[in-house]
Amino acid sequence: MMWIILIIIAVILGGIMTIYNSLITKRNRVKNAWSQIDVQLKRRFDLIPNIVETVKGYAAHEKETLENVIKARNTYVNAKTPEDAIEANNQVVGALNRLFALAESYPDLKANQNFIHLQTELTNVEDKIGYARQFYNDTVLMYNNYKQIFPNSFIANMFNFKDEPYFEANETERQNVRVQF
Template identity: 40%
Template sequence: MKIIVIISCIGALMGLMAIMANNQIIARKNQVAQAFGSIEIYLKKRFDLIPNLVAMLNKYIAHEKEVLVKVTQLRSQVSTAMEPKEKIQASNELTKIMGGLDLNVENYPNLKADTQFLDLQNQLTDIEDHISAARRAYNAAVTVYNNKIQMFPINLMAQLRKDKAAVLLEIPEAEQKEININQLLNP
């Protein structure tokens, strides 16, 4: 009789541990999804702002149409991407093009003085900062999730559930270039 009680207690304890492990995995997976959702919200805000910026630039920059066409193409590419990695890759390309646009705008003093343009540019900068913060939050959530499913004893439940490690968002190589401090200090 004592053996049956002990075996029942051990079985109940193991079942409770399995339920807790399963719930922890689900919670971490949901955090990753929520963090990616935040990135998508800011990308949507940026996409909504880009047509206004392109329209404003069209008034001033008639001969730099290829940049504006590329921005529009990338915006479309990001919005039609199905996989998170594809979306982020197209978004990174768009960020690079938008950075180049700032440099080209320097050649147009009337545009730089336009308050509507300045407002759009400030909004875009703010959204870029939010996207960067959302990417950091996503990577933090992915790291916590990956740690959870790879550490004992929860990794046993993760293997049963066939959970796979999530992929961290990486900075494109073009944005990883070294900064030449001498160039910054000497105007």
């Protein structure tokens, strides 16, 4: 009889260890996916000072727009959590949209080879960010689902595993883009 109890306890402990290890693995995948977004966002933020300097030469009186781009970039650099970084990213997107709208007002700037190159680089990075965001959200979905299903939810709560946030578009990014000629 004692052997049966020991076997039942071993099976339960083995199940708990398996679920716990799977939670750790999936949480680490989420962290890795976030770091891939972070790499692409840093590439974007490395391009921003070059774009701002290029635009400065053509639009020196547009100081506020240029300062907002740098301020948004610095907010991201100082973000401590993924939630802070997501919010800072949304600020950067808005500031960059205003910067490129400003560039439309300066035909010489739009024809500048350096500006065109930087704009192309930024477009490529934005595509990579989009793919990284999708991968991150897929990974978060798998982790959160695994964490929330029965009996995993008991173990996850016992060891204080938290849901991970999705990388979502902010309200500005959801609005229709107005194109005027």
